[in-house]
Amino acid sequence: MTVQQVLFFLFGAIALGxxxxxxxxxxxxxxxLWMLLAFFGxxxxxxxxxxxxxxxxxxxxxxxxxxxxxxxxIMLTRGMMRQRLPRVNDQWWFAGLLAAALLVVLAWLVWxxxxxxxxxxxxxxxxxRLGLTLVDPEGFALPFEVASVLLVMALIGAVxxxxxx
Amino acid sequence: MVxxxxxxxxxxxxxxxxxYAVLARRNAISILxxxxxxxxxxxxxxxxxxxxxxxxxxxxxxFAAFVYAVAAAEVAVGLALIxxxxxxxxxxxxxxxxxxxx
Numbered sequence: 001m002t003v004q005q006v007l008f009f010l011f012g013a014i015a016l017g018x019x020x021x022x023x024x025x026x027x028x029x030x031x032x033l034w035m036l037l038a039f040f041g042x043x044x045x046x047x048x049x050x051x052x053x054x055x056x057x058x059x060x061x062x063x064x065x066x067x068x069x070x071x072x073x074i075m076l077t078r079g080m081m082r083q084r085l086p087r088v089n090d091q092w093w094f095a096g097l098l099a100a101a102l103l104v105v106l107a108w109l110v111w112x113x114x115x116x117x118x119x120x121x122x123x124x125x126x127x128x129r130l131g132l133t134l135v136d137p138e139g140f141a142l143p144f145e146v147a148s149v150l151l152v153m154a155l156i157g158a159v160x161x162x163x164x165x
Numbered sequence: 166m167v168x169x170x171x172x173x174x175x176x177x178x179x180x181x182x183x184x185y186a187v188l189a190r191r192n193a194i195s196i197l198x199x200x201x202x203x204x205x206x207x208x209x210x211x212x213x214x215x216x217x218x219x220x221x222x223x224x225x226x227x228f229a230a231f232v233y234a235v236a237a238a239e240v241a242v243g244l245a246l247i248x249x250x251x252x253x254x255x256x257x258x259x260x261x262x263x264x265x266x267x
Contacts, residue, residue: 002166004166004167005167008167008171008172012171012175015175015179016175016178016179016182019179019182019183019202020182022182022186022198022202023182023185023186023189023190023195023199028192028194028195031195031198032194032198035198035201035202038179038202038205039205042179042205042208042209045172045175045209046209046212048167049172049209049212049213049215049216050216050220051212051215051216051226051229053226054208054212054226054229054230057230057233061233061236061237062201062205062236065237066201066236066237066240069240069241069244070194070197070198070201070240070244072244073194073244073247073248074194076248076251077194077247077248077251077257087190087191087192087195088189088190088191089189089190089191089259089260091188091189092188092189094188095184095185095188095189096185096189098184098185098188099181099182099184099185099188100181102177102180102181102184103177103178103181106173106174106177106180106181107174107177107178110170110173110174110177111170111174115169115170115217115218116218117168117169117217117218118217118218118219118220119166120220120221121220122216122220123220123221126220126223126226129221129222129223130223130226130227130230132223133223133224133226133227134227134230139223139227140227140231143231147231147234147235148234150234150235150238151234151237151238153238154237154238154239154241154242155238155241157242157245158241158242158244158245159245161242161245161246161249162245162248162249162252
């Protein structure tokens with residue numbers, strides 16, 4: 001077993017274990033902390049996939065921005081945390097069954113399909129190529145601009161929704 | 166090198182855990198966290214396919230970058246809605262929020 005495979009199992013176990021801790025945590029704040037750990041495990045997987053930009057973006061955007069946003073929302077709705085409500089609804093067993101069935105089907109599909117993979121190394125300038133593709137009019141220049149408009153609209157909308165009237 | 170299937174099975178498992186959170190949890194913020202987990206699983210898939218099938222093209226990475234932008238927009242609007250609902254209804258339990266039902 002190579003070093004990469006050992007690291008894959010390490011980060012995969014962190015991500016999956018933290019994800020399971022997230023859905024089973026009794027308090028929603030603990031669930032948020034588990035979620036941050038799961039994001040960290042996924043960032044490790046991005047390093048293994050030779051996408052260091054996405055590993056860094058995972059730490060900044062997910063663990064930083066989205067994690068802080070979710071913890072803020074938990075604090076703002078903390079009246080919910082004091083109540084002793086069951087944390088899952090009546091259909092939790094059906095939801096678990098559905099998720100398990102989907103996992104079995106997906107895993108079976110993945111294993112029986114012959115994937116045409118290449119063993120070519122990732123180019124050293126892959127981040128450079130990503131940047132050029134995002135601003136190339138033949139590539140993703142238009143979707144890139146639309147994404148920035150979407151972000152501005154979403155943030156203005158969020159401010160409008162939560163503003164006190 | 167790690168086989169591609171390992172990444173795909175791991176991301177399928179993460180996706181299913183997120184799906185369970187979305188379907189079963191009562192707190193709306195927990196549901197949003199499940200959605201974030203599912204988006205992360207999708208991103209692992211996109212980057213794994215980029216790395217193992219066409220590492221010389223940047224398309225897979227570009228798609229992953231768009232998933233990041235959409236995830237940030239989604240979480241901002243979703244949390245704003247949750248805070249607004251909590252302010253008006255004093256609850257974030259999705260079993261109680263049934264104004265749009267029927």
